[in-house]
Amino acid sequence: MRLHVANPNSDAGMTRTIAAAAEAIAAPGTSIIATRSRTGPASIEGYHDGALAVSDLLARVADTSADAHIVACFDDTGLDAARCATSVPVVGIGEAACLIATQLAERYVVVTSAAVSIPVIEANLRRSGLATRCAGVHAAGVPVLDIAQGAGGPDDPVAAAVRRAAAEIPGAAxxxxxxxxxxxxxxxTKELDRPVVDGVAAAVTIAEGVVRLGLRTVKGGGYGARSSRQTLG
Amino acid sequence: MRLHVANPNSDAGMTRTIAAAAEAIAAPGTSIIATRSRTGPASIEGYHDGALAVSDLLARVADTSADAHIVACFDDTGLDAARCATSVPVVGIGEAACLIATQLAERYVVVTSAAVSIPVIEANLRRSGLATRCAGVHAAGVPVLDIAQGAGGPDDPVAAAVRRAAAEIPGAAxxxxxxxxxxxxxxxTKELDRPVVDGVAAAVTIAEGVVRLGLRTVKGGGYGARSSRQTLG
Amino acid sequence: MRLHVANPNSDAGMTRTIAAAAEAIAAPGTSIIATRSRTGPASIEGYHDGALAVSDLLARVADTSADAHIVACFDDTGLDAARCATSVPVVGIGEAACLIATQLAERYVVVTSAAVSIPVIEANLRRSGLATRCAGVHAAGVPVLDIAQGAGGPDDPVAAAVRRAAAEIPGAAxxxxxxxxxxxxxxxTKELDRPVVDGVAAAVTIAEGVVRLGLRTVKGGGYGARSSRQTLG
Amino acid sequence: MRLHVANPNSDAGMTRTIAAAAEAIAAPGTSIIATRSRTGPASIEGYHDGALAVSDLLARVADTSADAHIVACFDDTGLDAARCATSVPVVGIGEAACLIATQLAERYVVVTSAAVSIPVIEANLRRSGLATRCAGVHAAGVPVLDIAQGAGGPDDPVAAAVRRAAAEIPGAAxxxxxxxxxxxxxxxTKELDRPVVDGVAAAVTIAEGVVRLGLRTVKGGGYGARSSRQTLG
Amino acid sequence: MRLHVANPNSDAGMTRTIAAAAEAIAAPGTSIIATRSRTGPASIEGYHDGALAVSDLLARVADTSADAHIVACFDDTGLDAARCATSVPVVGIGEAACLIATQLAERYVVVTSAAVSIPVIEANLRRSGLATRCAGVHAAGVPVLDIAQGAGGPDDPVAAAVRRAAAEIPGAAxxxxxxxxxxxxxxxTKELDRPVVDGVAAAVTIAEGVVRLGLRTVKGGGYGARSSRQTLG
Amino acid sequence: MRLHVANPNSDAGMTRTIAAAAEAIAAPGTSIIATRSRTGPASIEGYHDGALAVSDLLARVADTSADAHIVACFDDTGLDAARCATSVPVVGIGEAACLIATQLAERYVVVTSAAVSIPVIEANLRRSGLATRCAGVHAAGVPVLDIAQGAGGPDDPVAAAVRRAAAEIPGAAxxxxxxxxxxxxxxxTKELDRPVVDGVAAAVTIAEGVVRLGLRTVKGGGYGARSSRQTLG
Incomplete structure (x- = not known):
């Protein structure tokens, strides 16, 4: 099975991190094709970056032969549009992570990078219905590219934000x-004795599952064909 | 006052229709600058067209000097991203039309062009809260470009769909x-003795109002600056 | 264009403040007719005052010739009943202010006078759907008539409450x-670099817009005629 | 125990019907004091009638010595305002009927008189949360005063509407x-083998219950005192 | 009238407390039959205890001749299943207490025993629609059986939690x-000058009311008969 | 990896069908242990059957050594209680099927066996948030045990109900x-060119995914330990 993991941003290091996370969880027989944006922003922070990233993402989804595509930004950049662009399954890492979290706890908290992303994520959760189980979206106050350039160590501010969220909301994933x-x-996960869910890994397991189930994206409703022939420019 | 009416699609005829509608309602002293997409789809039908249209739209918003911008597609293409791109007000014609409708009736029905747009509009209404007052989104089953090339006449299928919606849901705008x-x-409006709201005209009155109120788009929350310097591809 | 600005309460000073705010924003050619209650409470604080104010308000709406009516209490006192009483548009200042706020920010906070009004406002927002974007209704803890008798100065408790709300909820109007x-x-607005919306001015711009659009209140649904002839006493 | 059953409208015959229904269900030791409006509309159909009825209703609530008050219109006319006007319990027949229905079935349907009342009832149900269990509000298309002047017989249109609702929605009260x-x-109830709930009787049992529990209306929140001394005229 | 008060747990002392509370409020002519679990947990704390308690509860409902049944655990253990098991009314003390609270205040707060019960109660409130009026579910942090073995005294931690909730949320029952x-x-109730509602007493008044109204549980929808003959083991 | 597929009912044939469906989708290295109820109803139709089935189900979850448990009834019988009973993941087939459906279409329709199950399923969907994407729960009007005894053939009533649902709601899974x-x-799936999701297969892929992610059920919140030692009988 070939999974296309499409990073909406253009950062090479972050794309390697994402590819490594996908490969680490992939089942035997699953190959990971990771791509990054050729024209889009170096990181996706907020609505504007997302809007600039989507066109290149759609082109890669259309051009990359795969059994399923994964949109590898927690904002699920262009997820609905990508589902229009292909008939194989498309999974977003934001949605996938929260779906997995609901299997393990009644509530979950999201800890994201910068505050500008909070409303984007909240809007996605309301659309999918996953907001019903969400106990909050917190921001670590760290730029995406700083995260990409190396987390870890006792002073890591993302880990600190995760610890605070876990302490504030007992019983939440x-x-x-x-x-x-x-x-x-x-x-x-080990330190806090609490499920801590990474979206890339979550999305790989869900994409593999959907492919094994032999199911494809519906062509109809909002994912159906438009009525007019599109003429560019 | 200068209002920039940005058509997310590239159709010249439709852009003229939009500009004429805006000019017809504009207050004395308001000048309308209508632009159309240079690279985007000829019409916006569904998520995929919308995603392809947004990047050029944002460039025009950033480059066009105006007191307010109007996104002139009922899907409110890229509305949140456009609000990140400028500090003057940005009004979407979909949101504007429904806001005006709530001032005149307890419920309203939307009659759009093609069925593929229904979920896009429904998602927008849920996000804004306007879904609370919406009694349905119907489709006339007519491609956008056919509408652009001339409605009217006794057999116009859009008018027929509006008449059906009005008959089905008494008391709705x-x-x-x-x-x-x-x-x-x-x-x-005259024929049905019911408020029938056009979004372009509605958006002009709201944009003029917001400008006269001396208010600007908030820079913060989801419309705030991203933390990182963006480096393109 | 004639706009009837109907103050549901009977306070002369507050009615002058309201009239001045309406005239300051009104477009050239718009004349403002401000009325106040002849029998109602001196101020509207909570459900009971609102209920006592509504009958005189409806009489003034019915008796005042105008192109549109504005209900000039943030509780939107009797708004639905007023829409039954006339076929020209009726705009409430509470709804108008929140509509305008949603054009400028993803969320807004309301700062009202006394705590007894909070549930009234929250109920209105839930009914209209505007609650979806509301990040809270705060009270300054100041009686309405004290506000009417002169705000301003560095110690103004309403301004202080607005500053607190702005600090607590970044990115909100x-x-x-x-x-x-x-x-x-x-x-x-200037001090906080944040849109601060006054309902009277907001309502004038929306009422003017609806009149210019040539639209009238629907006669049907909840705004339709009752089936029986009404016999008083 | 004295229960004041306050009919918001002024119709003498309907007030007798209401009083009889209340007396028929009242527990031994409960006395019913039924009043009708001196100045309000002969029947309550829609927002406008309700607004005209509320002031006299509040006066009767304030002036009638009772252990609890019942607002005897299905629209629960002025219910919140009445709860501000007294510290004894106030029960609305609309809310009471739906509360009882939820004890007997997962869903219930309301069959009201005229269509103009549907949005009023729906708005009440959304406010109270009871809409969650409501499967629809139907109208029999019969003026309130026609109902008051004698239902019954095989051709009664209200009974016919009840039968239709029961057939359409199996399992609903x-x-x-x-x-x-x-x-x-x-x-x-007998004919359809389904709970058919009358609000007047339901309200009497709930009012008696609240009085026996020794509980009174909270004085605070929206039911609290306004901050200012009210000066009429 | 015979009311069967079914304690889902097996604790004898707690069953006596419940029976006494029911008898104290019961109308003349109402007899209380209190039963406790023969096989279930000694107290109900959370989903797992509730699931273990339900089978014996259903047997008692089926076997006890009564005019109505009361499920005497605030979690409303097995309430829907019990309504399938009988055609007389079944009232849960959780739902009953919150219903009564909505008659006296716009909002209410629940103060329960242990934190593990909070999500159970919140889920019940969302299902019934009563969550709309709920301002929070707090836990006193006290095991159910400690409560059963004697509350009261100035240091009672449950009373302390009630006082805190009342102070935090003014105007709430x-x-x-x-x-x-x-x-x-x-x-x-006396100390705080606020309605403080006990579910057992509330349920008795509601059950008595429903019985006096002559209404029975609907047989249909989710409370209808299953299609298959059930064969155990 | 060992997956325990726990059928809440006691029917041997249906358990074999479930086991076969699980084995057909299971990844290499996954072994399926299927169990059925020793004391519960032969099929689960509605709240009452579900309540009778849960106690034996919990015992099997507690006693069966596995890397994850699957509750193999579409009602997700006792799912929350089962998550209290173990620290390995527990997946319900109802939730799993709907989660997978949301990955492939904007909306989905459920086609269940008998109408008595509709409210149970609707309640589950509201709790999980998945109702947001659900376009309806239909019933084929076929008893569960008839389904278990052999579907297929051109006249199969379940397939007919699926075809009707697909025709009624275009674009839905x-x-x-x-x-x-x-x-x-x-x-x-093949005939309708639409994703048709079976919950048993869906749950196996999700359970495998969660196990591979190394995550376990949170012990806290509603899934936490009760405060008191439980004493039976």
Missing amino acids: IVLGCAGMADLAGAL | IVLGCAGMADLAGAL | IVLGCAGMADLAGAL | IVLGCAGMADLAGAL | IVLGCAGMADLAGAL | IVLGCAGMADLAGAL
Whole structure:
């Protein structure tokens, strides 16, 4: 099975982190094709970056042969549009992480990078219905690219934000709200004795599952064909 | 006052219709600058077209000097991203039309062009809260570009869909769910003795109002600055 | 264009403040007719005052010739009943202010006068759907008539409450939750670099817009005629 | 125990029907004091009638010595304002009927008199939370005063509407949505083998219960005192 | 009238407390039959205890001749299943207490025993729609059986939690969130000048009301018969 | 990896169908342990059957050594209680099927066996938030045990109900709402060119994913320990 992990941003290091997280969880026989943006922003922080990233992302989804695509930004950049662009499944890491969290706890908290992303994530959760189980979206106050350039160590501010969220909301799972945080999941799960969910890994397991189930994206409703022939320019 | 009416699609005829509708309602002293997409789809039908249209739209918002911008597609394409791109007000015609409808009736029905747009509009209404007052989003089953190329006449299928919606849901205002339908509002309002709201005209009155109130888009929350310097591809 | 600004309460000074705020924003050619209650309470604080104020308000709406009516209490006293009483548009200042706020920020906070009004306002917001974007309704703890008798100065407790709300909720617009607060909007907008919305001014721009759009209140649904002839006494 | 059953309208016949329904269910030792409006509309159909009825209703609540008050219109006219006007419990027949219905079925349907009342009832149900269990509000298309002047017989249109609602929505309780329908509850409960709830009787049992529990209306929040001394005129 | 008060747990002392609370409020002519679990947990704390308690509870409902049944645990253990098991009314003390609270205040707070019960109660409130009026579910941090073994005295931690909730949320009614707290309602109502509602007493008044109204549980929808003959083991 | 597939009912044939569906999708290295109820009802139709089935189900979850448990009834019988009973993941087939459906379409329809199950499923969907994406729960009107005894053939009433749902709601995924329908998914997916999701297979892929992610059920919140030692009988 080929999974296309499409990083909406253009940062090479972050794309390597994402690819490594996907490969680490992938089942035997699953190959990971990771791509990054050729024209988009170096990181996705907020609505504006997301809007600039989506066009290149859609082109990669259309051009990359795969059994399923994964949108590897926690904002699930262009997820609905990507589902229009292909008939194989498309999974977003934000949605995937929260779905997995609901299997393990009644509530979950998202800890994302910068505050500008909070409303984007909240809007996604309300649309999907996953907001019903969400106990809050927190921001670590760390730029995405700083996260990409190396988390870890006792002073890591993302880990500190995760610890605070866990302490504030007992009984909640923790969802890491940025693709660049993948490295933290294992250690924090152990330290906090609480499920700490990384979206990249979560999305790989869900994408593999949907492919094995033999199911494809519906062509109809909002994912159906538009009525007019599109003429560019 | 200068209002920039940005058509997210690239169709010249539809842009003329939109500009004419805006100019017809504009207050004395308001000048309308209408632009159309240079690279985007000829019409916006569904998520995929919207995603392809947004990048050029944002560039025009950033580059066009105006007291307020109007996103002239009923899907409110890229509205949040556009609000990040400028500090003057940005009004979407979908939101504007429904806001005006709530001032005149307890409920309203949207009649849009093609069925693929229904979920996009429903998602927008849920996000803004306007879904609370919405009694349904109907589709006339007509491609956007056909609407742009001339509505009117006794057999016009959009007008027929509006009449059906009005008959089905007594006491509701009707909202025309496509920028290309602007011509129909006046005649149908009279014929049906019911408020029939065109979004372009509605958005002009709201944009003028916000400018006269001396208010600007907040720079903070989801509309705030991203933390990182963006480096393109 | 004639706009009837109907103050549901009977306070002469507050009615002058409201009239001045309406005239300051009105477009050239708009004349403002401000009326106040002949029999109602001197101020509207909570459900009971609102109920006592509504009958005189409806009489003034029915008797005052105008192109649109504005209910000039943030509680939108009797708004639905007023829409039954006339076929020209009726705009409430509470709804108008919050509508304008949603054009400028993803969330807004209301700062009202006394705590007894909070549930009234919250109930209105839930009914209209505007609660979806509301980040809270705060009370300054100041009686309405004290506000009417002169705000301003460095120690003004309403301004202090607005500053606190702005600090607590970054990225939110601020809505002034009492008709008597109109004077504060301009200075606080500048001081806080945040949209601070006065409902009277907001309602004037929306009422003007609806009139220019040539639309009238729907006669049907909850605003339709009752089936029986009404016999008083 | 004295229960004041306050009919918001001024119709003498309907007031007798209401009083009889209350007396029929009242526990031994409960006396019913039924009053009707001196100045209000002959029947309450829609927002405008309700607004005209509320002031006299509040005066009667304030002036009538009782252990609890019942607002005997299915629209629960002025219920919140009445709770401000007294410290003894106030029960509305609309809310009471729906509360009882939720004890007997997962869903209930309301069958009211005229269509103009539907949005009033729906708004009340959304406010109280009871909308969650409501499967629809239907109208029999019969003026309130026609109902008051004698239902019954095989051709009664209200009974016909109840039968249709019961057939359409299996497993639902039926709520009679007008104080004048009290006579129908018993016979239709038997005929349809379904709980058919009359609000007047339901409200009497709830009011008696609250009084026996020794509880009174909270004085605080929206039911608290206003901050200012009220000066009429 | 015979009311069967079914304690889902097996604790004899707590069953006596419940029976006494029911008898204290019961109308003349109402006899209380209190039963306790023969096989279930000694107290109900959370989902797991509730699941273990339900089978014996259903057997008692089926076997006990009564005019109505009361499920005497604030979690409303097995309430829907019990309504399938009988055609007489079944009232849960959690739902009953919150219903009564909504008659006296716009909002209410629940104070329950242990934190593990909070999500159970919140889920019930969302299902019934009563969450709309709920301002929070607090836990006193006291095991159910400690409550059963004697509350009261100046240091009682449940009373302390009630006082804190009342102070935090002005204008709210207080709901005692455990059947074992019945003794506290009277004294705290007086002390706090706020309605403090005990579910057992509330349920008795509602059950008596429903019986007097001559209404029975609907047989249909989710309370209808299953299609298959059930064969155990 | 060992997955325990716990059928809440006692039917041997249906348990074999479930086991076969689980084994057909299981990854290499996953072993399926299927158990059925020793004391519970032969099929689960509605609240009452579900309540009778839960105690034996919890015992099997506690006693069966596994890496994850699957509750193999579409009602997700006792899912929360089962999550209290173990620290390994527990997945319900109802929730799993709907989660997978949301990855493939904006909306989904559930087609279940008998109408008595509809409110149970609707209540589950509201609790999980998945109702946001649900376009309806339909019933085929077929008893569970009839389904278990052999679907298929041109006249199969379940397949007919699935076809009707697909025709009524274009663009929606279809969810098979009963564990006994597993056989139908593949053929209907092909015939209808629409994702038709079987919950048993969906749950296996999700359970495998959660186990591979190394995550366990949170011990806290509603899934935490009760405060008191439980004493039976």
